[in-house]
Amino acid sequence: MDARTTPADPDAVAPAEPGTGQSAAAAVGTPPQTPRAPAPTPADIVDPAELLADPYAGYARLREARSVHRVVGTDGLPAWLVTRYEDVRQSLADPRLSLDKAHAAPGGYRGLALPPALDANLLNMDPPDHTRVRRLVSQAFTPRHVARLREPVRRTADALLDALAPLGRTDLIAAYAAPLPIAVICELLGVAASDRPDFRSWTDALVVPDPARPERAKEAVGALLAFFARLLARKRAEPADDLLSAMIAVRDEKDRLSEDELMSLAFLILFAGYENTVHLIGNATLALLRDPAQLAALRADPARIGPAVEELARYDGPAPLAIRRFPTEDVVIGGVTVRAGETVLLSLAAAHRDPRRFPDPDRLDLGRDTTGHLALGHGIHYCLGAPLARLETEIALTALLERLPGLALDTPVDRLRWRPSMRTRGLLALPVRY
Template sequence: MPSSTPGQSPLVDPAELNTDPYAVYARLREAGPVHRITGTDGLPAWLVTRYDDIRQAIADPRLSLDKRNATPGGYHGLSLPPALDANLLNMDPPDHTRIRRLISQAFTPRRIALLREPIRKTADSLLDAIAPQGRADLIASYAAPLPITVICELLGVTPDDRQDFRSWTDALVAPDPARPDRAKGAVRSLLAFFTQLIAGKRAAPADDLLSAMIAARDDDDDRLSEDELMSLAFLILFAGYENTVHLIGNATLALLSHPDQLAALRADPGRLTGAVEEPARYDGPVPLAVRRFPTEDITIGGVTIPAGETVLLSLAAAHRDPRRFDDPDRLDIGRDATGHLALGHGIHYCLGAPLARMETEIALAALFDRFPRLALDLPPEGPRRRPSMRSRGLLALPVRY
C-alpha cells in the first residue's frame, strides 16, 4: 500500500502495514482526509481516512461499484471470470436492488435462525476434538472449520466436498505470488463445482439456500441468471467463510490480549454482544471497503477526485477515528460500538451480517466456557497475520488451556 506522494512517503512503512496498520492509518488520517496513493501493485488510487467521509461515501450513489465506470489502468481489485463476477460487490442499482431483493427471499431470518443449533453443535464438536491436547492453533482447529461447515450446510454442499471448498477459498484469500497457478486452479475448480452443484439442485431441490435462490422470483417473474446464481454462491462462500474466520480469530486474540475485558465478559455473559461488536470495530476483518469509481468528479474532505478513478475507503482508519469513537485505540466491550462499518452500511450492508454475528457469538461463548484457563501461546515475534491489504486475519492463533 500506499505512498501518499510519488515515491515512498515518510508517513508509510510498508512492513508496519502488516504488523500495525492502525499506526500507519492514524498518521495518514491526521495528515489529511484523502490521499493520492500508489498501491502495492503499482496502480494509483485515492485513500479516504476519516469516519464521517467514509460513512457518507459508502452510501453515495455517485461512487459506483461497477467496474465499467473505472478509468482504464487503475486498481480494480480481485479479477474473476464473468461467471463469478456478477455479484453484489460489482453492482449498482437498479441491478443491485433486483439481485438483493431476489436473494433476500431466500436468505431469510428464519433460515438463519434454524442454523443456531447446528452452529452450537459444530462448535462443541470442534472443541471436543482439541480438548485433550492442552494446546491448539485456534484458526486451523476452530475459527476456520466452523464457518466453512456452516456455509456448506447453508448452500447444501455435502460433507465430502467441504475440505475442497476450504482449500480453494484459502488459495484465493491468500494467493502465493510464487504460485499464481494455484489461485487460477482454484477459480477453475470453483466454476466446475458450482456448475455441477446448481444443476443438481435444479434437478432435485432441497431445503437449502442454493435451492431457494434457484426458485426465487420477483413480481415480474424475474429469476437469477446462471452467472448471477454462480457469482452469488461464490460470494456467499467467499465472504461468509473468510470474514467470519477473521471475526472469530481477531475477537479471540483481542480478548485474550486484554485480560480485563475477558474478565468482564466472564463476569457478565450479557456482554457477549459487545464482545463481538467492539472487536469488529477495534480490529475488524476488512481494512478497506470494496473499491469504488466516481461517476462524476466528486469532492470528499475538500479533495476533488476525477470521475473513473479508484477510491478506497479505509475502514481501519475510520474505526480508530477519535472524531467518532472516544479513546479509539482502547478495547472496551462496554462501549457503544454502534455505527462501526465492519459489515457495511446502507444498501451495501452485508446480507450475511446476522449469520456472521451469530456464529461469532456462539464461537466465543463456547470457547471461553469450555476453557476457563485459555491463554495465548504466541511465538516471541507475536501473532502471524495474512500479508494482505484486503483482509485482516490471522494465519495461526496458538493457545494453551
Template sequence: MDLADDLSTRPYDVYRELRTTSPVHRVAGTDGRPAWLVTRYDDVRAALADPRLSLDKAHAREGNYRGLALPPALDANLLNMDPPDHTRLRRLVGRAFTPRRVEQLRTPIRATADRLLDALGTHGTTDLVTAYAAPLPITVICELLGIPESRRRDFRSWSNVLVAPDPSRPQVAKEAFAGMLGFLAELLVHKRSSPADDLLSDLIAVRDADDDRLTEDELMSLAFLILFAGYENTVQLIGNAVLALLENPDQMALLRQDPARIADAVEEFARFEGPALLAIRRFPTQDLEIGGTVIPAGDTVLLSLSAANRDPNRFPDPDRVDLGRDATGHLALGHGIHYCLGAPLARAETEIALTALLDRFENLEFAGADPQWRPSMRARGLTALPVHYSRATPAP
C-alpha cells in the first residue's frame, strides 16, 4: 500500500477499510521502505504506553522506514529518546507547560487573538490560516522562548517545508534545515550574551551551569522541538477545529448558544480531526505481538492516532462531529510517557482562538470549494482556510 498518497487524499476512508480487515497492516513509508501500521483504538493506546516500543533509532533495523532524517544537532530531542534521557529532558522543560503556567498565559493569548482579529476589520474574505490560525501560536511559542519578532517569518517558512517535505525536491528540505540550524545557533549565542526572562535563557543557564544535565546538541534539539511542535500542532488544531465548525453549522450554533462548552468542544475537535495522523515511529526492542501480529524486533511500527480516534468500538458514530460527545480518552495528543508536553498550551490556545473568533464575527462561512490539506502522511493540517466573515456590532 502506498501509505503516503492514500493518507494525503482520503485518510479516514483508508483507515476505515484497514480497521475492518485487520488491526495491523504492512505498508510502505514515504521512502518506500516497509513499516507496520496499527489502526484500532485499543491496540494503539496500549502500544503508545508500551516500554518495549522504543523511539530511539538505535533500535531500528536497516531497511525499514525510519521517518524524517534530522541533522545531528537537531536529532537529540524528546521524539528520539527513551528513559532515562527522555525523563531528564522532559523534566527540564516541563515546568514551562504546566496547567498553572498556561493559565497565566491566557490573558496575553487572548490579547494576541483580539489584535489579529482587529486587523481583519468588520467584514470581508480572508485565509484564516494565514491571518489567524498560524500567527497566533507562532507568536505565543516565540514569546515563550524569547525569539525576536523579526525572525518569526523565517521560521514559519522553514516549518512549512519541514512538516510536509517534497521527496522530489530534497534540496528544499536541506535548505530549510540549514536555515533553521543557523537561526537557532545565532539565537543561542545571543541568549548567552543577553539572557532574558524566557524559556530558552533558562535552558541555556541549565546547560552552562551543569554540562551533565544538558548537552549542546540536546539544547539545540530541545529549542527546535519546542518551537516546531509548539507551532505546528496548534496551528493545525485551530484550523481543523474552525473547519469542523464551518462544515457543521448546527454545532457552531450550539457552541455560540453555550460558550461554556468550549473545553469539551476542543476535545471533540481533537478527536475528530487532530493535528497528526500518525504518532512518531517506534521500534520494538524485542519481538512483539500487536493485534495478533508478531512484529520482529527492530521493525518500524506506525501508530495511527486518527484511525484510533475514529474507531467505532471506542467512539460510536465516529465520523460525526458531536459537541455533546464525551471525547475524553482520545489519542490526538498521544498517551503514556510521550504524551504531548505542550498539550495544556495547545488546548488553551485553541479554546481562546475559537472563543475570540465566534465572539467577534456573527457570520462566518467557508469560502472554498473543498478543503485543501497538506500532502503529508503524518501531519493533518490545512494549507489554507478561506472564509467570509462579518460582524453586526463593533468589537469590544
C-alpha cells in the first residue's frame, strides 16, 4: 500500500511497500538502521479503505505478523506502529516516549500542526510542565465534581430526545450524539449556546482535512484562535462560575499558566471533550444495534451500564491510535530498536483486539472483564476527562434505550459511512428508526 493512496489524514499509516529488497525504512527514504523490523509480506499489507470501514481485520494481520511495523503516512513521513497489547500498554507509560515535539527528529511525522497558542496543551507536554498544568485543571474532572453534572447531562439528553421522539427516524449522530457532548463541555467552560454550532465544522476541518479544500484547516485554526481570544477577553471582563473563568484566575492571579497554555487548555478541553465523546456514543450505539442479544440484556438490566460502557469503549473506541510519541533515547519495543526522535504510533484498536489479553476479542460481551483496557489511555497521560466521558456515555445510552423503544438501524450496515480518518473512528451518520 503506497502512502499516496491512503486517506487524506495525517495519522493514516501504511506498511512500506514490500518486494523491493529493501528495508521498510529505505522504502520511505530513511537510511536503514539495525536492528529493524523485517520488511512486510503481502499478508501484512492493508488496504486503506478496509482500515476505514473495519480497521480491526487489517490491524489483526499486522499484529499477528509481529508487534512493531515500519509505516509511512499520507505525507510519506515515516513512523513505527505498535500493535500488540503488552507493547502498547508499556509504551503508553514509558517516560522515555515523549509527547514533546522538541524531541522529534527531523523528517519524521510530528502530528497535527497548530500555532503555539493552541499547541501548548497537555498532548504536547512532558513533566514537569505536564504535571503543573494538569494539576491546575484536574479538580474540575474528579469523579465527585463530575457526579454533580449527572442531572444537567440527563436534562440535556431528555431535551434532545423530546424533539426526536415524535419523528420516528433520525440521524442519531447529528441529532443526539454530537449535540449532547458539545452542550455539556460548553456548559462546563462557559461557552454561550449561540457560539456552539460552529465547533463541529471547525473540528471536522482539523481532524478530517478535505484534500479538495486544504485551506479549510487553516481557516478553522484562524477561527478557533479568534474565538478563544474573544471568549477569554469576555471571561476576564465578566468572570462566572465556570471552568474557563477559574483557569483565567489561575493565570491572572498566580501566574502559573502562560497565555498560550491557557488558550491551549481551553482548546484541548473543548476539542477532546467533544470529538471523542461523540464517537464513543455513536460507536457504542451501533455496536448494540448490531448485537440484539447484548442490547436486550442491557435493556433488561440498565444497572449494567457502567461495565457495559467499558466494554463498548474497548470493542470499538473513538481513538484507533494514541497521540504520537518520540523516544528521548533509543528504546526497544517488541524486540525492535527505535532510535531517539523517531515517531511511535501506538495502535489502541489493535491492542484491544489482541487475543493474548482479551479472549475472543472480536465478540462484544457486556459481561467481559475489561480491566486494563486502554481506550482512555494509561500512565500519566490517562485521559483527564475520563470520568466525564463515562458519565455522558452512560447517560446517553440509558436515556436512548428508555426513550426510544424499538430502536433499530434504518440502513444496511454496509451502507454506513465512516469518517475518512485514521485519527478518529466515528460515523458520518447513524440513521435509525424507532
